[in-house]
Amino acid sequence: MADHTETEQRDLAKELAAAVRGEVSSAAADRALMTMDASNYRRVPRAVVAPRDAEDVAAALRVCREHGVPVVPRGAGTSIAGQATGVGVVLDFTRHMRRIVSLDPGARTAVVQPGVILDDLRAAAAPHGLTFGPDPSTHSRCTLGGMIGNNSCGSHSVAWGTTADSVRELDLLTYSGERVRAGRGTDATGTPAGLPPRLRDGVKALVDGELALLRTGYPAGLPRRISGYALDALLPEAGTDLARALTGSEGTLGVLTEAAVRLVETPAARVLAVLAYPDESAAAEAAHTLLPHHPMTVEGMAADLVGSATGLPKGGAWLFVEMGGATPEEAAARAAALCRAAAADGTTDHTVVTDPAGQRALWRIREDASGTATRLPDGSEAWPGWEDCAVPPSRLGPYLRDFRALLGEYDLRGTPYGHFGDGCIHIRIDFDLLTAPGIRRFRAFSHDLAGLVVAHGGSLSGEHGDGQARAELLPKMYGPELVGLFGRFKDLWDPAGGLNPGMLVRPARLDDNLRFDVLPRRPVPVEFGYPHDKGDFSAAVRRCVGVAKCRNTSTAAGSPDVMCPSFRATGEEQHSTRGRARLLHEMLAGEVITDGWRSPEVHEALDLCLSCKGCRSDCPVGVDMATYKAEFLHHHYEGRRRPAAHYSMGRLPQWLHTAAPAAVGANALARTPLAAVAKRLAGIAPERTIPRLATEPFTRWWWRRRPPATGRTVVLWPDTFTNFLSPEVGRAAVRVLEAAGLRPLLPPTAPLRPGFRVRRHRPLCCGLTYVSTGQLDQARAVMRRTVEVLSPLVDEGRPLVVLEPSCAAALRTDLPELLSGDPRAAALASSVMTFAEALVTLAPEWEPPRIERPVAGQTHCHQHAVLGEAADRRLRQLAGLEGELSGGCCGLAGNFGFERGHYEVSVACAEDQLLPAVRKAGPEAEILADGFSCRTQLEQLGERRGRHLAEVLAEGLGDVRG
Known part of the structure; x- marks a missing residue:
């Protein structure tokens, strides 16, 4: 297991590929994707294997044994202690081994493969009124194999316990190739059942020889004791539960191939x-007193985590307590009784939420905490490492006070939250893991905190396992004798030390292998300002901590989430937001990805990024992959020829402006065989139809009419798409704005005014198409001119109303971030309003026409991510347009869906949420699609026509002709 040469690595991959039926890769990109999990640690594997079944696992283990290469089993890679990283061969179970083998409602059991996603199992069990009890916040992407490896818990553990409480049998393969079926109980010889003779005799001898230590060495009264091996489960009085003993062993003893679960x-x-409670300490003191009411959850959070979240009663900290019942009335009655008892014990206020949507909104705050807690209110970075210590629930209040005091001694900050009812605290702490003094302080604090946890009778890990983060400190909790027994147990099961070495037993130091070590220490020269990361691109990339919300493959009912459409279409890690962030991290490191900004691996991963900006809002830590992609493309093509699509669609505003006078002829040519040649030369997908140009652009229509002279003046932005491709939207918007008492005016240099020469006129532009293709020099130039022209109007207090959501988002975010040194850019961005915002904010007394029609369609992804849709919801409500719009992305996403090679993914994205929502809608439903791309995708995929909200409202007002 020493350092290896490239030849050895190629030979290993070649033999693995010959031995297994699943995929094998030693390519730089695939290895880079597996260097990290959700922890502070990083290791570079030699190869990645995606086994198809248990036979593939056995074959891979055989090859690795022959080469002396370690093996690391991996699920979704959301482990927080480093146990899903390794230097050998990573077994990725998420690709193939994700089948629910059987589900027996009568016996209340299921048999699953290790790659089964928790939510998939829960969905399969739900029709039978059943679920899998443990539910960590990563339930939408974590795997059963990972949960068993870490002994995961989740918010419902006060009701249903840990994963170990839900495991019945485990099928495993040892590194030596032995097959094990671990269950509960003994065979006729009094030894654990399901073991081959060597292990059977060894386990019996170890337990029989250490009965006293096993009976006295573990702390009592700890519902969340996850640290170390649970060898006390092998005691006779514990039922000799080998399955329980192996749960939480972090892949160090055997590789799971199948599990029977309760x-x-x-x-x-x-x-x-x-x-609600006055403060965090009061909530912590009260949590255990609620347990006699038999709650399903007792989750704690304080004000510094929830920020401006709405729907919470007045207080400084909160306990989320879920109560169940056979009927809504029974559940509500139990909740009311709980609230009365809690009020007598010090609550400042309370609220009971009965509707599922309201509950989901509040639970989302809690579930996103593992990400949001990585950024403190002042923007400082905070990291895991002491993510989940647990103490007896009755000791939580005193422990939390001492913990806060220790943070103060080390001048550290963090935001505790978590499973207060089980005495388990999650926290991200603002460790400095970039400098030697900071790392020394991290190490010293870790030792002191371990002592504090033990002094309160606690466990170093209460949910996420020890991994590398805490295993070094296990002697503080268990003493050297019991830790020595852990080592003997490991050696019995894995004498060659081939399974996940460096974890749990004989671990690496907690300050080794930090993922930050390889990053550049000075800021990388970049184009965007990255205001939330102090201009540091490395810090922006570090935002991704690996919680992998972007790997969601299903959307909860009522969820508006967008992220990550390309992953949902392909299922490939490299096409997730996390995967792309990992590749950018490795690009900056230069060890695995060695070509820097010229990297083909990063380019390939970013090629299917739709720049939907969904991650900007849906990622708990605000990773902004659309911006990172634009940055990368700028540097990647700097001084080089770009793809044809960058010239044809990236510079679309120029082409449309030039072609506008010849729209009739251009439209005719686009319907002839010459169109195929033009599309090939322009890099456009052959499946796409070239949109028709307007024979009268919106601005030309505007200049031939006489606008009213009264009303509050707003500047109506003539975006490229509205102006040249869908002027009917602009005309409708003018009609509605004027009906609302507003006076829309175009910017003074709006194109195609009578008397202007096209070849001499430079149209204003938000820069969107240049940004999305990484042509940032050109984007900056057109944005700077836009700022110069509009700044006088902004200074006069005139709002800028933008009809196209993607253009509004570009003006509100891309423009000030690309012109970060110009204060006028920020002022312009703050003046941007959507169509609905202008009506709701500037004409609050106006009553729109009552249309009384159901709606369907999709909220524009940029609107969801950047602009918000509260005003749109309000306006639709006032107009009697009832119903919810779907989340997701239409898949066209500007130039993306038109580019050659993107068509299939573009359609798959549309089929994820948009098209099913439209098909489900009745014939009377109005299909809303404010984005030109969304409307075009609907039209070209043969579905119903979508309209901008302005068109619908204008129709309600009457004739919209100019």
Whole structure:
């Protein structure tokens, strides 16, 4: 297991590929994707194998044994202690081994492969009134194999316990190739059942020889004792539960190939009681007193985590307590009784949330905390490492006070939250892991905190396992004798030390292998300002901590989430936001990805990024991959020829402006065989139809009419798409704005005014198409001119109303971030309003026409991510347009869906949410699509026509002709 040469690596990959039926790769990109999990640690594997079945796992282990290469089993890679990283061969179970083998409602059991996603199992069990009890916040992407490896818990552990409480049998393969079926109980010889003779005799001898130590060496009264090996489960009085003993072993003893798990009955009704307390300490003191009421959850959060979240009762900290019942009335009654008891014990206020949508909104705050807690209110970075210590629930209050005091001694900050009912605290702390003094302080604090946890009778890990983060400190918790026994148990199961070495037993130091070590220490020269990361591109990339919300493959009912459409279409890690961030991290490191900005691996991963900006809002830490992609493309093509699509569609505003006078002829040519030649030369997908040019652009229509002279003046932005491709939207918007008492005016140099010469006129532009293709020099030039022209109007207090959501988002975010040194850019960005915002904010007394029609369609991805849709919801409500719009992305996304090679992914994205929502809508429903791309995608995929909200409202007013 020493350093290896490139030849050895190629030979290993070649033999693995010959031995297994699943995919094998030693390519730089695939290895780079697996260097990190959600922890502070990084290791570079030699190869990645995606086994198809248990036989593939056995074959891979055989090859690795022959080469002396370690093996690391990996699920979704959301582990927080480093145990899903390794230097050998990574077994990726998420690609193939994700089948629910069987589900027996009567026995309340299921048999699953290790790559099964928790939410998929829960969805399969739900029709039978059952669920899998443990539910970590990563439930939409974590795997059962990973949960078993870490002994995961989740918010419902006060009701249903840990994963170990839900495991019945485990099928494993040892590094030596032995097959194990681990269950509970003993065979006729009094030894654990399901073991081959060597392991059977060894386990019995180890337990029989250390009965006293096993009975006295573990702390009592800890519902969340996850640290170390659970060898006390092998005691006779514990039922000799080998499956339980192996749960939480972090892939260091055997590779899981199948598991039989217990399911639990889920209550027919649930309500959420949110209890407010003066501060965090009061909430922590009260949490354990609620347990006699048999809650399903007791989750704690303080004000410094929830920020401006709405729907919470007045207080400084909160307990989220879920109560169940056979009926909604019973659940509500139980919640009311709980609230009365809590009020007598010090709550400042409370609220009971009964509707599922309201509950989901509040739970989302809690579930996103593992990401949001990585940025403190002042923007400082905070990191895991002491993410989940646990103490007896009755000790939580005193422990938390001492913990806060220790943070103060080390001048550290963090925001505790977590499973207060089980005495388990999550926190991200603002460790300095970039400098030697900071790392020394991290190490010293870790030792002191371990002592504090033990002094309170706690466990170093209460949920996420020890991995590398805490295993070095296990002697503080268990003493050297029991830790020595852990080592003997490891050697019995894995004498060659081939399974996940450096974890749990004989671990690496907690300050080794830090993922920050390889990053540049000085800021990388970049084009965007990255205002939330102090201009540092490395810091922007570091935002991705690996919680992998972008790997969601299903959308909860009522969820508006967009991220990450390309991953949902392909299922490939490199096409997730996390995968792309990992590749950018490795690009900056220069060890695996060695070509810097010229990297083909990064380019390939970013090629299918739709620049939907969904991650900007949906990623808990605000990773902004659309901006990172634009930055990368700028440097990647600097001084080089670009793809044809960058010239044809990246510079679309120029082409449309030039072609406008010849629209009739251009439209005719676009319907002849010459169109195929033009598309090939322009890099456009042959499946696409070239949109028709307007024979009368919106601005030409504007200049031939006489606008009213009264009303509050707003500047109506003539974006490229509205102006040249869908002027009917602009005409409708003018009609509605004027009806609302507003006076829309175009910017003074709006194109195609009578008397202007096209060849001499430079149209104003938001720069969107240049940004999305990484032509940032050109983007900056057109943005600077826009700022110069509009700044006098902005200074006069005139709002800028933008009809196209993608253009509004570009003006609001891309423009000030690309012109970060110009204060006028920020002022212009703050003046931007959407069509709905202008009406709701500037004409609050106006009553839109009552249309009384259901709606369907999709919220524009940029609107969701950047602009918000509260005003749109309000305006639709006032107009009697009822119904919810879907989330996701239409898949066209500006130039993306038109580019050659993107068509299939573009359609797959549309089929994820948009097209099903439209097909489901009745014939009377109005299909809303404010974005030109969304309307075009609907039209070209043969679905119903979509319209901008302005068109619908204008129709309600009457004739919109100019």
